[in-house]
Amino acid sequence: MKKLVNALAIALALAGIAGSVQAADYKPRIIRFGYGLAEDSNQGRAVKFFAEDLAKRTDGKMKAKGFASASLGSDTQMQNALIGGAQEMMVGSTATLVGIVKDFGVYDLPFLFNNEKEADAVLDGPFGQKLAAKLQEKGLVGLVYWENGFRNLTNTKRPVAKLEDLQGIKLRVMQNPVYIDMFNSFGANAVPLPFSELFTALETKTVDGQENPVNTIQSSKFYEVQKYLSLTKHVYSPWIVLASKKWWDGLSADEKKVIQEAAVASREFERKDSREAAIKAVDFLKQKGMQVTVVSDTELARMREKAKPAFDKFSAEGGADLIKELQGEITKVRK
Ligand code: TK8
Structure with missing residues (x-):
């Protein structure tokens, strides 16, 4: 009996040691997590989710502050x-990364994805991961893609139902050559501006219009300064959650793992939340007085044809194989 008690005691002690060895290596950390949209937006809700999830997984040791x-x-x-190590994390458009990794411009070519399911499969699959990995040598860690969404046009001049209606409209685009080329070939005057300057630019009529997913048109209150909404869905726009590589390299393996897990959980939350919100957004915008135009498939096909110079230029500048690869991945999902 005594032997048995001893053996049990030893077993318990060993289990205790094993337990403490296994306890995850999390240090108290404050993570500054920046983003461009309002707190009350699909982006803001997902950052909040990430912060809460990370705190839960680390017993409150790792705190992300949005x-x-x-x-x-x-x-x-x-x-x-992030590259300089002055900030730990952010989420933003892949489109604005083209100054760092040019390949990201491939996502901005119009009418590639037919639906969100195709986008998820390609972004989370080898193609999306390969592109994200290219950020490492530039000082950024690409953790997960979130959904910004299919982009639609708004403006104050006139309803846009066909290409000709875009003629001469001063349209804010993201700071990205694919967008500039695309909208110029549509007949608009593309004006690249950071998102943070967009509301004021619309309000002061520096530009006549812009293009963004309906969720953003709602959460950024563009309906206050824009009259016409055209459902063009011309580009599926991803967001990417980034970490500073300088900072990341100083984290323990456990810390990296738990951040990655929280990032994946936030992705699942964000996509579901964004898709639910997008379904309601068009009605909300109508109630706010926006006039909504559904653009016909024939007109969208004309736009796709007109956008060919953007594809050609991206190809000529070394992106031909990348376009083929992406289209190949999409075809695989479509089957
Ligand atoms: C937010 C932007 C925004 C994007 C844009 O910082 O700039 O129009 O769609 O989501 O990344």
């Missing part, structure tokens, strides 16, 4: 802060 409305800077300013 900074909304570009209060830490525009997308490109935050990217540079």
Whole structure:
């Protein structure tokens, strides 16, 4: 009996040691997590989810603090802060990364994805991961893609139902050559501006219009300064959650793992939340007085044809194989 008790005691002690060895290595950390949209947006809700999830997984040791409305800077300013190690995390458009990794422009070519399911499969699959991995040598860690969404046009001049209606409209686009080429070939005057300057530019009529997913048109209150909404869905726009590589390299393996897990959980939350919100957004915008135009498939096909120079230029500048690869991945999902 005594032997048995001893053996049990030893077993318990060993289990105790094993337990303490296994306890995850989390240090108290404050993570500044910047983003461009309002706190009350699909982006803001997902950052909040990430922060809560990470705190839960680490017993409150790792604290992410969200900074909304570009209060830490525009997308490109935050990217540079991450590279320099002055900020830990952010989420923003992949489109604004083209100054760092040119290949990201491939996602901005119009009418590639037919639906969200195709986008999820390609972004979470080898193609999306390969592109994200290219950020490492530039000082950024690409953790997960979130959904920004299919982009639609708004403006104050006139309802846009066909290409000709875009003629001469001064349209804010993201700071990305694919967008500039695309909208110029549609007949608009593309004006690249950071998102953080967009509301004021619309309000002061520096530009006549812009293009963004309906969720953003709602959460950024563009309906206050824009009359016409055209459902063009011309580009599926991803967001990417980024970490500073400088900072990341100083984390323990457990810390990296738990951040990655929380990032994946936030992705699942964000996509579901964004899709639910998008279904309601069009009605909300109508109630706010926006006039909504559904663009016909024939007109969308004309737009796709007109956008050919953007594809050609991206190809000529070394992106031909990348376009083929992406289209190949989409075809695989479509089957
Ligand atoms: C937010 C931007 C925004 C994007 C844009 O910082 O700039 O129009 O769609 O989501 O990244």
